[in-house]
Amino acid sequence: MTEQYLNIAITGLSIHHSEELKTQLRNLIPQQYEIKWSTAADPTIDCLFIHENFYDTDGIQKIIQSRNFPWLKITKNTANENLIKENTLSLPIVNPQSFSDWILQHLLNANITEHHEQFFEVNPKKTPYKLEYFNKMLDKERHSKLHLFDTLGTIAIIDVQNNIAWLNTEREQAFTDSGFDYDIASTSSFMKVSRKQAYILSDWLWQFFWDSPLFLKEMAPEDGHFKIHMWPKPPLDADRKIIFQLSSCFIQGGKVSKIATQLNIPLETVQRFIAANIATNNISKINIWDKHFNPPEAPAATEDTGLIKSFFGKLRKKLGI
Template identity: 25%
Template sequence: MREEIKIAIFGLSLNVLDTIKQKVRLMYDDSLDVSWANIADPHLDILLVNDMFFSSPTIQNLVGAKKVPYLRLVNKNEKSGQIEGDKLYLPFIATDEIRNWFKDRYFDVPVSIKAVNIVNQISKNVDITKVIPELFNERNGNVQIFDGKGNIALASIRTQQVWPDVSRKIQGTDASLNYTYATMQMAQAVSVQQGVDLTSWLWDLLWYSDVVNEKHNSSNCYKLLDWPQPIHQNERQMIFKIAACFERGASIQQVAQKTDYSEAEINRFVSVGLLSQVLKKISADETKLVEKVEQSSGVLRGFFGKLRKKLGL
């Protein structure tokens, strides 16, 4: 009877994932079945995880509470094929060091004390400024978005659509925001329904989260790429006024002067806007903000009339 070892790989693009799977399989002889498992499998033997996502609560539970042997995958060409502590450097090369590590895990040889201690030393939060751009990377296809409080949504990166989890009652997210690749069955289950726009959905998710508020220089200039569509009526006027200024191209300082909103409020808009790709940074000579736009009631009335028509309000 053939024996089995269950391995999960988390947080890699599909082409890198397939390459690693092929090379790992070749390291074991034919007497052993290598089974590629989900990170939720209760009988997981080995976890390989993109270092970017190692701090997420889900992964920390696996390596901390459940003591699943793991390696953090780090891209570093000059160290390719090496293992240092709990880090495996990519591109993946099946060196003797790596072969021995995988075989030791099969024979239940304990991982080093150094690797175990690292789990207790790291931050429990990931850098979501590195996670969010992956939600716009078409190579990722269909992804399941989640955080420490549970599932958030399924997204199709290629079609830029999102299907929010209707059972989730929590607005916003936190620094545990993460994603994993969705199964074909999950994608097919929502394909008959119309999703919501990824950019608009992501803007709202981040706007109602305390985790996004990077400090930007007040002289930095930005231009609006897409209009946000805030959920709550009482915040729409502020958000639309700020967006209207950035539609022409403006600095944070200029928008503060034109709207009388604080630079902190505008800075928050910029932080969320850059991450959700509704805003881009421009040079000062590209700014075209009309002087004293807020002092002209006629301009404002005309602007809000056009805005209501554009957004169907």
């Protein structure tokens, strides 16, 4: 598609209502655009109008969720004529102002934005995966919902204020890569997630990043002193024990390399833990003189190991793990 053409599909309408809608579109879309009428199956369509009775069919849902284009359901509810409510346009269109505004905002502006994105694609901007990036993403004062995505497509939509996440249930990969990013969730974004089940954002997001070691490797610190704000709540899997061990240390504050040595855990694992907490905005850097985790010291190494085991044994009993 170029700036001279708009490929528009109309599906499920009678010939009479289809011609009525085509006439309105020809009148409202500037003459510089040539309209090409397509079918819903056309992979190049720029916009879809679908009769409300066919909207929930598997074929239409698959098309809408797999591609990014504006769409409207068409209804004959005359009580709402001239208005667009919940992505639904009512026929007949007597006063086309509302429809004209929708075309300008969702179809023509989207068309222009797509060309700008293609122009700048040759010089993509590297996303700075730093604590400030995630602090902004998870700002509790944020009133808008966010669309999380990567090179594999939509991951989820999150509501930070209400600590809710809605997931893309058709996504096979439960991890992310270096293409991870977020933006304000749009109406089309919501079509790519399931709202039948809401997840606790803080718990789901931590586990999601923990399961993305290649992504976390980009931001894992070589060393340093850190303190986590809250205990992560991992599910009952093989990593749960080690996550709780690391949490019990870093909830008090600790140095990455020292904790790795004290727990006899690979440094990469501790770095991955720190990176997961950075990605969920659940951590702060601390100074070397701040309070740190310090197990009781003993003269003999075997006794020291026994004391550490005793410490974690009591902790596991207290937490019931």
